[in-house]
Amino acid sequence: MTQRVFVIGVGMTKFEKPGRRKNDDGSDWDYPDMARESGTKALADAGVTYDQIQEAYVGYVYGESTSGQRAVYELGMTGVPVVNVNNNCSTGSTALYLAARAIRGGLADCTLALGFEKMQPGSLGSTYDDRAQPMEKHILAMAEISEVLFPPAPWMFGAAGREHMREHGSTAEHFAKIGEKNHRHSTNNPYAQFQDEYTLDEILDSRTIYDPLTKLQCSPTSDGSGAAVLASERFVDEHDLADRAVEIVGQAMTTDYRSSFNGTCKNLIGHDMNVQVAQSVYEQAGLGPADFQVIELHDCFSANELLLYEALGLCGEGEGHTLIDAGATTYGGQWVVNPSGGLISKGHPLGATGLAQCAELTWQLRGDADGRQVDGVTAALQHNIGLGGAAVVSAYQRANR
Numbered sequence: 001m002t003q004r005v006f007v008i009g010v011g012m013t014k015f016e017k018p019g020r021r022k023n024d025d026g027s028d029w030d031y032p033d034m035a036r037e038s039g040t041k042a043l044a045d046a047g048v049t050y051d052q053i054q055e056a057y058v059g060y061v062y063g064e065s066t067s068g069q070r071a072v073y074e075l076g077m078t079g080v081p082v083v084n085v086n087n088n089c090s091t092g093s094t095a096l097y098l099a100a101r102a103i104r105g106g107l108a109d110c111t112l113a114l115g116f117e118k119m120q121p122g123s124l125g126s127t128y129d130d131r132a133q134p135m136e137k138h139i140l141a142m143a144e145i146s147e148v149l150f151p152p153a154p155w156m157f158g159a160a161g162r163e164h165m166r167e168h169g170s171t172a173e174h175f176a177k178i179g180e181k182n183h184r185h186s187t188n189n190p191y192a193q194f195q196d197e198y199t200l201d202e203i204l205d206s207r208t209i210y211d212p213l214t215k216l217q218c219s220p221t222s223d224g225s226g227a228a229v230l231a232s233e234r235f236v237d238e239h240d241l242a243d244r245a246v247e248i249v250g251q252a253m254t255t256d257y258r259s260s261f262n263g264t265c266k267n268l269i270g271h272d273m274n275v276q277v278a279q280s281v282y283e284q285a286g287l288g289p290a291d292f293q294v295i296e297l298h299d300c301f302s303a304n305e306l307l308l309y310e311a312l313g314l315c316g317e318g319e320g321h322t323l324i325d326a327g328a329t330t331y332g333g334q335w336v337v338n339p340s341g342g343l344i345s346k347g348h349p350l351g352a353t354g355l356a357q358c359a360e361l362t363w364q365l366r367g368d369a370d371g372r373q374v375d376g377v378t379a380a381l382q383h384n385i386g387l388g389g390a391a392v393v394s395a396y397q398r399a400n401r
Helices: 031-046 067-072 091-104 136-143 152-168 172-186 200-205 233-238 271-285 302-311 320-325 342-346 353-366
Strands: 005-012 055-059 082-085 110-117 208-210 224-232 246-255 294-296 379-386 390-398
Touching: 005 031, 005 091, 005 233, 005 353, 031 067, 031 110, 031 224, 055 067, 055 091, 067 082, 067 110, 082 091, 091 110, 091 224, 091 246, 091 353, 091 379, 091 390, 110 353, 136 152, 152 208, 152 302, 152 320, 172 200, 172 302, 172 320, 172 342, 224 233, 224 353, 246 271, 246 353, 271 302, 271 379, 271 390, 294 353, 302 320, 353 379, 353 390
Parallel strands: 055 082, 055 110, 294 379
Antiparallel strands: 005 224, 005 246, 110 224, 246 390, 379 390
16 A cells, blocks of 8 residues: 655755855855755754655756765765666656655655756757757757757747747737746745746846746756655644654656657647646545635746646637636636746746745645745645656645635
8 A cells, every 4th residue: 555645845946047146154055955955954844854855856957966966975985875866857746756656655654755956047958969969859849840940948948839829819918927926926935046027028028038938937947946745644644743744645757658749849848748647646535626725836937828728628629828817827716836936936946846846835724935825725736847858747636624
């Protein structure tokens, strides 16, 4: 029988523009510093010490081998297994998924998922140019159905947005309204890289990156870290943690299907992955889209958030823009999507993003989200995707519901 899995502690750093933050002594804020900060916060939040951690899963995309060990050695050196995780933009959620599986399978009672990223300014680029690129199949397929523009990420997601506009009647203003919403939400998040509010016209008039996407609808590169401590039901009971614990009631990960290459832009950016992984989680949790009040999803670009409304089942195919028109995804609507500000405004340090989403939803379910708090939260949904590809979805509820 599988074991129940609970989040008992979360922590994160403020997300920062790459290279901006310095340590008190003037030295660069490096990934061990980030991991020490987020990990220490998560352990303190859980009320446990590092020597109670039995396994650690540490995610990052840009870094040398065994950087995970170097990171968690800032918390302790107890000989526990440390697994380094890299799954593109879904790296943090993949670390969380693996840490949860260790508990769900009865192999551990207390695990740590930690993610960090120390990034370079500007658009993402490849590190190794003397070997096959993991995204080359996706890029070549996209080039057959859309004009080519680099860097690849805004081109691919922007092309999917254009496809939706052609087929379903969404407009550039719909995508801009998502950027406006997420920047507005971030004004109440002290962890967000940006905390500025913009008018819809300012969003639309900012520099075009790939039509219809403007700069204020695109996630920035970021430095930062997030962490979560997970525990079994036995550990929660033995340490009297139920009043703070949040249960992962459904969780799944999927990779590309053959349909990813069916000639549509939306599938090349993961639509079928998102549909399948969400349905798996709904079946596990016994919950449907209408049962959640708050959602943190992967808005790397505003076009992706709109498409995710459909993939996650918040509305029917081709109807994502109608949720925007109805105000259904912000405070006062049916769901509050990305109360943290999302990737667009909170920032997107690749290895940390999924764990920052976990932290936000844990705070929401506890009622600890301060100015971002959503009323009456009983269930929360998390979505994180990396192209190339992997999608991870998790559903959460309070342990003492």
